[in-house]
Amino acid sequence: MNITITDSAQEYLSGLLEKQGVEGMAVRMFIQQPGTPYAETCLAYSRPEEKDDTDETLELPKLRVYIEKNSVPFLDEAFVDYATEKMGGQLTIKAPNAKMPKVSADSPIEDQINYVLYSDINPGLAAHGGEVKLVEVIDGQIAVLQFGGGCQGCSAVDLTLKEGVEKTLIEKIPGLTAVKDETDHTVTDNAFM
Incomplete structure (x- = not known):
């Protein structure tokens, strides 16, 4: 699985996690309605007790990301960035395979x-x-x-x-x-x- 979360996005997200005041807080990344034209990429807070045993864990220098198992193939090549603008900042999430994961001859x-x-x-x-x-x-x-x-x-x-x-x-x-x-x-x- 290839997911890129830029340093600026890690910095921004870790700042949001710190404001929650909960030790071990992480980010959950998943796709709602994966593999459909209505697919949406989502980020949410995840308390330590909310981690599922089937989640994939992405350990980054500034934060931990739990990735919902069913979303893994749809998040391949996902890119998360944070850009500072005059009025604040913009978190951007691009997941080119959200609506349809890449397939090969050995895919289901x-x-x-x-x-x-x-x-x-x-x-x-x-x-x-x-x-x-x-x-x-x-x-x-x-x-x-x-x-x-x-x-x-x-x-x-x-x-x-x-x-x-x-x-x-x-x-x-x-x-x-x-x-x-x-x-x-x-x-x-x-x-x-």
Whole structure:
């Protein structure tokens, strides 16, 4: 795991921890809704008794950071900085993998599918106000998907599923053999077509 917390950010955060007046206070770093378009990188105070046994610990010269286990792959390459400005300062957190962790051939098939959905497929569907998400993987080879937004109830969704989504996923993910749609397409309120 590669997380950079600059000296100025360490200085700023350790100052905040000191003001809490609790011995052994640390910073907790995690991602809310990791691996989704709504992912948010968060920092919070963490009392010594709040440390979880599954947390990864990052010991820095000026502070200790606990990293929530489920957030670890999404925080790879994260960068935390503090810049002083005229009106005070600005803490900046950048986590380029928060919405989707980097994947490789040995990543879990769910991560590989989500990566292709969010990086290759959803940007095209967004032009029509649509999106698709992974519901589950059956027997390690069948992806069950759910369409939303403008795709739900769209008359072209079967074509999109077979010629676009399924073809792309099967091409890019070894071992995936089929894609199923569990969307209720009788709801046509936001349908594109």
